[in-house]
Amino acid sequence: ASAAAASRLRVLVTRQLPDKFTASLRRQLQHLEIVTWPSATQPVERKFLLDEAAKIDGLLCLLTDRVDAEFLGRVDPARFRAVSTMSVGVDHIDVAACRAAGVRIGYTPGVLxxxxxxxxxxxxxxxxxxxxxxxxxxxxxxxxxxxxxxxxxxxxxxxxxxxxxxxxxxxxxxxxxxxxxxxxxxxxxxxxxxxxxxxxxxxxxxxxxxxxxxxxxxxxxxxxxxxxxxxxxxxxxxxxxxxxxxxxxxxxxxxxxxxxxxxxxxxxxxxxxxxxxxxxxxxxxxxxxxxxxxxxxLPHIGSADVATREAMAQLAVDNLAAGLLGQKMPAELL
Incomplete structure (x- = not known):
């Protein structure tokens, strides 16, 4: 994909992440517009997620966010290309519906x-x-x-x-x-x-x-x-x-x-x-x-050490960038 194509890209990140990860995304996708749910602790509201769906090319989500037929029905099929989840589990994603829509899925195995x-x-x-x-x-x-x-x-x-x-x-x-x-x-x-x-x-x-x-x-x-x-x-x-x-x-x-x-x-x-x-x-x-x-x-803290969470965030960013550029994702659910 060309830099001109990349400049038109818009993504939704469903939780506030440390600045270095959004900076990494911007380095890989120049002039990128990033919409971020304004909370580091609370999941994105469903209405916000659905309202943004039609206006984005890609999504970086967490396991708290349902990427289902309802969400996929709101996206623009001509532009929406990739979902990147900061998790190894994908039970919050309708994998079959994504595949039917030609949407690629990145996830974070190995690092956690x-x-x-x-x-x-x-x-x-x-x-x-x-x-x-x-x-x-x-x-x-x-x-x-x-x-x-x-x-x-x-x-x-x-x-x-x-x-x-x-x-x-x-x-x-x-x-x-x-x-x-x-x-x-x-x-x-x-x-x-x-x-x-x-x-x-x-x-x-x-x-x-x-x-x-x-x-x-x-x-x-x-x-x-x-x-x-x-x-x-x-x-x-x-x-x-x-x-x-x-x-x-x-x-x-x-x-x-x-x-x-x-x-x-x-x-x-x-x-x-x-x-x-x-x-x-x-x-x-x-x-x-x-x-x-x-x-x-325990409150689901298996990956809760700093190095692991940072590796997950970076892999999620790299997967999303590759998916939007039409490149091989570092970790794609195939």
């Missing part, structure tokens, strides 16, 4: 893998070793009593245990790499197919989903949130798990049926859960899960 895997281990350890309860014990006057060998803060260790990974993509493999230092007895994984070339060096063994549930002390959900994985963890799944098992979810909240999880945690069908993701997000403050002593909930 390590941060999310770090968080998975942190959440597993916090849940297994009852760290939130321990912190609360220190803060409550009189709660920190004399040392007791088997009190309520006695948790579980990873050493010698069986850890099951549901999903063995980039994040699942990164979790497996981190686990090795804790000397688990076994690492097992499940997914659409075995991956011996990737699992072998990590000493991970492929098993069927039901076997993983029955044999694992810790179950870590790393699979994508798709229609196929929606409510994969339900009453039937929890019945197969060990009564002292611990469930960790760092994928998408929709993979777990939360009412069934609450029942499983309340009844002792499973031991505990650590959730970095919920359905919906934010989780309402009156959610029954938040009243359970054996459930740790």
């Amino acid at each position: 893998t390590e941060g999310t895997a770090d968080l998975a281990l942190a959440l597993l350890l916090a849940t297994a070793r009852r760290l939130p309860a321990a912190v609360e014990t220190v803060r409550q006057p009189g709660a920190w009593g004399p040392w007791c060998p088997f009190d309520r803060l006695c948790g579980r260790g990873i050493g010698g245990s069986t850890v099951g990974l549901v999903g063995f993509g980039r994040i699942g493999q990164a979790v497996a790499r981190r686990l090795s230092g804790f000397r688990p007895g076994r690492i097992v994984y499940t997914g659409p197919r075995p991956k011996p070339e990737l699992a072998g060096p990590l000493n991970a063994e492929y098993v069927k989903f039901e076997q993983l549930l029955a044999e694992s002390d810790f179950v870590v959900i790393c699979c994508p949130g798709t229609p196929d994985t929606r409510h994969l963890f339900n009453k039937e799944a929890f019945k197969l798990m060990r009564p002292d098992s611990i469930l960790i979810n760092v994928s998408r909240g929709t993979v777990v049926k939360q009412s069934d999880l609450h029942e499983a945690l309340s009844s002792g069908s499973i031991g505990a859960a650590g959730l970095n993701v919920t359905d919906p997000e934010p989780l309402p403050s009156d959610s029954p899960l938040l009243s359970l002593p054996n459930c740790v909930v």
Whole structure:
């Protein structure tokens, strides 16, 4: 594309980003007009998004913004070319509708893998070793009593245990790499197919989903949130798990049926859960899960380290620029 063509481009960025990222976009697309939703913390209002749709050539969005048939019905098909999302998940985008409209999709895989895997281990350890309860014990006057060998803060260790990974993509493999230092007895994984070339060096063994549930002390959900994985963890799944098992979810909240999880945690069908993701997000403050002593909930912070978020923003910018210039995106959903 020529500089003259680039000068006519107009894009919508659905959240305020640090200036260096919009500057990078301007360097790649000269004389670019950027419309930015004027908040760094609150999602773009739906009306604003739809009203701008017909006037833009591209969109840089977050996972809080629905890019669906309604939005695509408002764009000018002669000019709208690319959606770039600052996320690895694309469940907020109607991928089929974008493809039918000839709209390219950029996303940010890879760059958040390590941060999310770090968080998975942190959440597993916090849940297994009852760290939130321990912190609360220190803060409550009189709660920190004399040392007791088997009190309520006695948790579980990873050493010698069986850890099951549901999903063995980039994040699942990164979790497996981190686990090795804790000397688990076994690492097992499940997914659409075995991956011996990737699992072998990590000493991970492929098993069927039901076997993983029955044999694992810790179950870590790393699979994508798709229609196929929606409510994969339900009453039937929890019945197969060990009564002292611990469930960790760092994928998408929709993979777990939360009412069934609450029942499983309340009844002792499973031991505990650590959730970095919920359905919906934010989780309402009156959610029954938040009243359970054996459930740790985090506000979707898997990628929340500065270096990871900056890498995500830069990749989203680079994807959008390439999409509008008709070039190969660094990370395109194909």
